[in-house]
Amino acid sequence: MSVEAPAPPAPVANFLRDIAASDLAEGRHTGIVTRFPPEPNGYLHIGHAKAICISFGIAEDLKGRCYLRFDDTNPVKEEQEFIDAIQRDVRWLGYDWGKHLYYASDYFEQLYAWAEHLIGKGLAYVDDQTAEETRANRGTLTAPGVNSPHRQRSVAENLDLFRRMKAGEFPAGARVLRAKIDMAAGNINLRDPVLYRIIHAAHPRTGTAWCIYPNYDFAHGQSDAIEHVTHSLCSLEFEDHRPLYEWFLDHLPVPARPRQYEFARLNITYTILSKRHLTQFVRDKHVNGWDDPRMPTLAGLRRRGVPPEALRDFIKRAGVARANSVVEIAMFDACVREYLNKAAPRFMAVLRPLKVVIENYPEGEGEELDAVNNPEDPTAGSRKVPFGREIYIEHDDFMENPPKKFYRLSPGKEVRLRYAYFITCREVVKNAGGEVTELRCTYDPLTRGGNAPDGRKVQATMHWVSAAKAIAAEVRLYNPLFNRPDPGADGDPAQDLNPNSLDVIAAAKLEPALSAATVGATIQFERLGYFCRDPDSGLVFNRTVGLRDTYAKAP
Numbered sequence: 001m002s003v004e005a006p007a008p009p010a011p012v013a014n015f016l017r018d019i020a021a022s023d024l025a026e027g028r029h030t031g032i033v034t035r036f037p038p039e040p041n042g043y044l045h046i047g048h049a050k051a052i053c054i055s056f057g058i059a060e061d062l063k064g065r066c067y068l069r070f071d072d073t074n075p076v077k078e079e080q081e082f083i084d085a086i087q088r089d090v091r092w093l094g095y096d097w098g099k100h101l102y103y104a105s106d107y108f109e110q111l112y113a114w115a116e117h118l119i120g121k122g123l124a125y126v127d128d129q130t131a132e133e134t135r136a137n138r139g140t141l142t143a144p145g146v147n148s149p150h151r152q153r154s155v156a157e158n159l160d161l162f163r164r165m166k167a168g169e170f171p172a173g174a175r176v177l178r179a180k181i182d183m184a185a186g187n188i189n190l191r192d193p194v195l196y197r198i199i200h201a202a203h204p205r206t207g208t209a210w211c212i213y214p215n216y217d218f219a220h221g222q223s224d225a226i227e228h229v230t231h232s233l234c235s236l237e238f239e240d241h242r243p244l245y246e247w248f249l250d251h252l253p254v255p256a257r258p259r260q261y262e263f264a265r266l267n268i269t270y271t272i273l274s275k276r277h278l279t280q281f282v283r284d285k286h287v288n289g290w291d292d293p294r295m296p297t298l299a300g301l302r303r304r305g306v307p308p309e310a311l312r313d314f315i316k317r318a319g320v321a322r323a324n325s326v327v328e329i330a331m332f333d334a335c336v337r338e339y340l341n342k343a344a345p346r347f348m349a350v351l352r353p354l355k356v357v358i359e360n361y362p363e364g365e366g367e368e369l370d371a372v373n374n375p376e377d378p379t380a381g382s383r384k385v386p387f388g389r390e391i392y393i394e395h396d397d398f399m400e401n402p403p404k405k406f407y408r409l410s411p412g413k414e415v416r417l418r419y420a421y422f423i424t425c426r427e428v429v430k431n432a433g434g435e436v437t438e439l440r441c442t443y444d445p446l447t448r449g450g451n452a453p454d455g456r457k458v459q460a461t462m463h464w465v466s467a468a469k470a471i472a473a474e475v476r477l478y479n480p481l482f483n484r485p486d487p488g489a490d491g492d493p494a495q496d497l498n499p500n501s502l503d504v505i506a507a508a509k510l511e512p513a514l515s516a517a518t519v520g521a522t523i524q525f526e527r528l529g530y531f532c533r534d535p536d537s538g539l540v541f542n543r544t545v546g547l548r549d550t551y552a553k554a555p
Helices: 016-023 047-061 078-092 104-120 131-137 155-167 215-228 234-250 277-283 298-304 308-318 329-343 512-516
Strands: 033-036 065-070 101-103 124-127 176-179 196-200 212-214 229-234 259-263 352-360 366-372 382-388 389-395 414-415 422-430 436-444 469-476 502-510 522-525 530-533 539-543
Touching: 016 047, 016 259, 033 229, 047 065, 047 078, 047 229, 047 298, 047 308, 065 078, 065 104, 065 155, 065 382, 078 298, 104 124, 104 155, 104 176, 104 196, 104 212, 104 215, 124 155, 155 196, 212 215, 212 414, 215 234, 229 234, 234 259, 259 366, 298 539, 308 329, 329 366, 329 522, 329 530, 329 539, 352 502, 382 512, 436 539, 469 512, 502 512
Parallel strands: 033 065, 065 101, 229 259, 352 436, 469 539
Antiparallel strands: 124 176, 176 196, 196 212, 352 389, 366 382, 414 422, 422 436, 469 502, 522 530, 530 539
């Protein structure tokens, strides 16, 4: 009987790629140009990874180009540290912009000239209202705004005031330049938006050359036009800004006309993807910096040992859609686990050691046993692990009075030591407080390699390390940063922080080969999960993800 080949998996929907491909096919563009335009006021997080994968991925698929452009228009919040971190993160994710690295600050002179152009056309004016007055006069979703008393200034007066703003004559916040559109517009973004504000602060790239800076909405679309971007891709919160984006293009002599398209942002359970809140967590020391492995930042994920390939796979599986939705964090963990299962080498480590003395093993002797590096990858080969009379097992792998379905070690019970021998517990040693401190066992020398020649079976296989050869390490077990799947739903997400998000094990015991583990490389501790060597001094390992989903009962 013939067996029908399985159907190939259905392609993941990506309406943005379809739009760009159609534009190419129908001749609206001869090449696709996209851009990723982060503001350098913090570290990138997993939500930004979606935007990166979309913009760089579409350009890559359609043989186009994707630029990296920093929208650096607010010197108060921007730092070179963030610029460097963002470049590092984009490269880590697997993308490169080549020679196309740009900054909005590259265009400050042109943007200023275009602001004067709007003033000259009677489409922009200098406003002296305070920020509070501006907010109060802006109106609401159901009530129109109120015209500024300065809205009818002459072109000459506006040009003079704007040039004096540029010259530094006025204090910060004293005046702004606003577009003259429509204070009764149904879209609040069109109610005379601010184009320039006075900020007396040094800029990371331009120093003190400027004391007025363009607002994001004014700089963003015009930078796209200068760079001849064809498809300006952004998340749904910018949908209401698109009419303003197009208004500027309609009223300025820009060299190109990009088109803005929006997609649903990434929302994940047990995760906050607000840069404002993440910044607050860092400032308030709820976490140990932007690269804390509990953080959803790309730096934090990298330090936790998440492979970029798994992150890209997760973004692909989450899909690109117009409607907002929430993705389960378990799906992300599954992508990481699936990739590492194939790629990560195996080692043995004991997190909470319990000493075992094998009484009938010759004193002073030892041997080396063969261990498989990765059963999923036959080319990974094998390694030698030392074995001797004294070993460590996990404390949780022993119970003196076990329940019926406890299959691991207990008095009189025989189990298999991975790659080694069958052992049987004969005696339990306790301290004065009644705590188990040591087990006395015997082994069957005929079961070397973990198989009995008489064919008898055991119900458990346990990992272990040699007590004489093991190395000590610190192991950090990272748990969800929040104790509810929708942090912040009732207000401040800091109130939902999980107090048990980090468990530090100071005296784990590892097989000696792990002393040479590369910083950043992810490995599997057999039966325990995937771990990554941390850049901290000493031998420190961070848990990347467990071997199975724990979110059904987390935290």
